[in-house]
Amino acid sequence: MRTKLKPLIFVAVALIAFSAPTFLPVAACAAQAVEAAPQSDWQAEFDDICSKTQDAMAMGVDELKAVLDRCDKLKVKIEALEGTQRKVYLRRLEMCRGVFAFALESKEKK
């Protein structure tokens, strides 16, 4: 039995060894795509909030307060991410939030 298995094990090891250089970069690319993929729920929320910055000055006080609240809730989710993704999206969210806060301040000072 052992002698029959030996060639099979050898073939399996050889196959893995030869195919690794092909599959590893593919796996690496897939991992990269997962990290950069903009499809998660926090991402959808981020896109929705930050697509509205140019309308900030036209929003009412209540609307602005609501969107600022959404920003703060989203920040918690983004803070749970890792590495560069966390850093980049926190920065981007901070910029979006800043515009809404700016618009709110402008309205409250008028």
Added chain:
Amino acid sequence: MKSFMLMLSAAIFASCVGAAYADPASDYGRVVINNFSERAGMPAVVFDHWLHRGLYTCRLCHVDVGFAMEQGATNINKAGNFNGYYCGACHNGRTRFGDKAIFPACSDVSALGEKKRCYRCHSRGVDDVQMEYDFAAFTKALPKKGSGNGIDWEQAEATGLVKPIDYIEGVSIKRPAIKPQEDFAIHSKSTWMTDVIFSHKKHAVWNGCEVCHPEIFPMGDKGSVQFNMLQIYDGEYCGVCHDKVAFPLRDCERCHSKPVQ
């Protein structure tokens, strides 16, 4: 008031002296990035802001990609680039500009050919770097105005010579075109200088809202924020971009353009 005028005169004089010894136009708007490069055994990155500025809007890089507005403040690193952030958002070998893929930034491969690719960005002090874009050739047909790198970007865009891209799939947010903003006057406190006509419309199209507000121009105590030329010369307000990558402050008339009444 006297001391203010003295300081302002000194700043303008220093600026004029600086102009006489200014670097060549091709160096204006070049940013050296060296947070980690030399520590990692690579030459520092020499980033040609004038090139990217001609191809992409400010908002694309400084909002969508997330580059800070201050040299070295982003802390760009190899892992970030490699994972599709920062430079790697476009420089990934897949994103296309025109009919070709943009070369990938950063890699683990250290073959001789790959080193040449590294040096396309990590080029400070490296001899014989073959840059794809040459300043003189790139700007030859563009309209010229004033000092700095001498390019009139606004006119270049108005005449269709440059068409800055404002969207990258997978990075940018899909959003409607920004509503046209109205230009407005900024009152000059000096009697010898005309008011500024601020091109809010053009700045908004290029920058979006986020680049300027509230980080650079916050809300002032009574509404509009108050600032002066000394603060601008010190790199605040307009001076965040102007005198660094946008046209220099010594081109007074390009901002102080309201006709004398």
